[in-house]
Amino acid sequence: EVQLVQSGAEVKKPGESLNISCKASGYTFTTYWIGWVRQMPGKGLEWMGIIYPGDSDTRFSPSFQGQVTLSVDKSVSTAYLKWSTLKASDTAIYYCVRHGRNLELIEFWGQGTLVTVST
Amino acid sequence: SYVLTQPPSVSVASGKTARITCGGDNIESKSVYWYQQRPGQAPLVVIYNDNERPSGIPERFSGSNSGNTATLTISGVEAGDEADYYCQVWNSYNDHVVFGGGTKLTAL
Numbered sequence: 600e601v602q603l604v605q606s607g608a609e610v611k612k613p614g615e616s617l618n619i620s621c622k623a624s625g626y627t628f629t630t631y632w633i634g635w636v637r638q639m640p641g642k643g644l645e646w647m648g649i650i651y652p653g654d655s656d657t658r659f660s661p662s663f664q665g666q667v668t669l670s671v672d673k674s675v676s677t678a679y680l681k682w683s684t685l686k687a688s689d690t691a692i693y694y695c696v697r698h699g700r701n702l703e704l705i706e707f708w709g710q711g712t713l714v715t716v717s718t
Numbered sequence: 719s720y721v722l723t724q725p726p727s728v729s730v731a732s733g734k735t736a737r738i739t740c741g742g743d744n745i746e747s748k749s750v751y752w753y754q755q756r757p758g759q760a761p762l763v764v765i766y767n768d769n770e771r772p773s774g775i776p777e778r779f780s781g782s783n784s785g786n787t788a789t790l791t792i793s794g795v796e797a798g799d800e801a802d803y804y805c806q807v808w809n810s811y812n813d814h815v816v817f818g819g820g821t822k823l824t825a826l
Contacts, residue, residue, distance in 0.1 A: 643817060644804050645817065659814065703815075704767075705753070705815070
């Protein structure tokens with residue numbers, strides 16, 4: 600059974616950095632693209648980007664290119680989403696997602712991590 | 719960039735058929751995916767490749783894709799179908815996912 604288990608909720612201040620995680624299990628981690636989807640409060644889904652754990656190749660939505668960093672640790676089958684400088688507008692739920700073999704389909708979703716950025 | 723347009727809301731009497739549209743330029747040339755998001759939950763796919771249902775999704779859910787419009791059809795709508803529904807395609811021009819704005823389905 601494929602599972603994506605995300606780290607817990609975070610409360611940070613503007614300007615701080617943050618790393619959230621997504622531990623994958625139930626499949627071969629290095630052979631499927633894994634990524635992140637943002638959902639701001641009361642809003643729709645926004646795809647941020649994906650990373651291929653086999654070689655760390657990445658694809659980004661133009662809206663998020665340069666705004667966040669994607670990484671993986673193959674030794675623990677975990678993907679990470681990192682901000683260097685948080686803004687209040689980063690407040691959202693972030694879902695870890697695993698794409699299917701054809702890349703187009705998002706097959707599995709994590710439970711979501713709520714990030715709150717506030718003074 | 720490629721844009722998908724959905725109606726913000728659709729209301730239908732319980733037991734009737736709901737149709738949620740997703741408009742995009744020549745969308746019929748792309749594979750369309752539909753996700754259901756119940757309140758407080760993560761999304762899950764209900765239709766993939768325009769009209770295929772994952773295991774566990776009721777036959778009441780179906781999809782079609784023609785011209786500039788893809789449609790998710792839910793027959794015999796139940797209270798449990800109340801959710802936000804999102805269409806999605808893959809933009810192969812620059813390799814990224816595009817979501818529609820989402821449609822809130824209400825069962826009256």
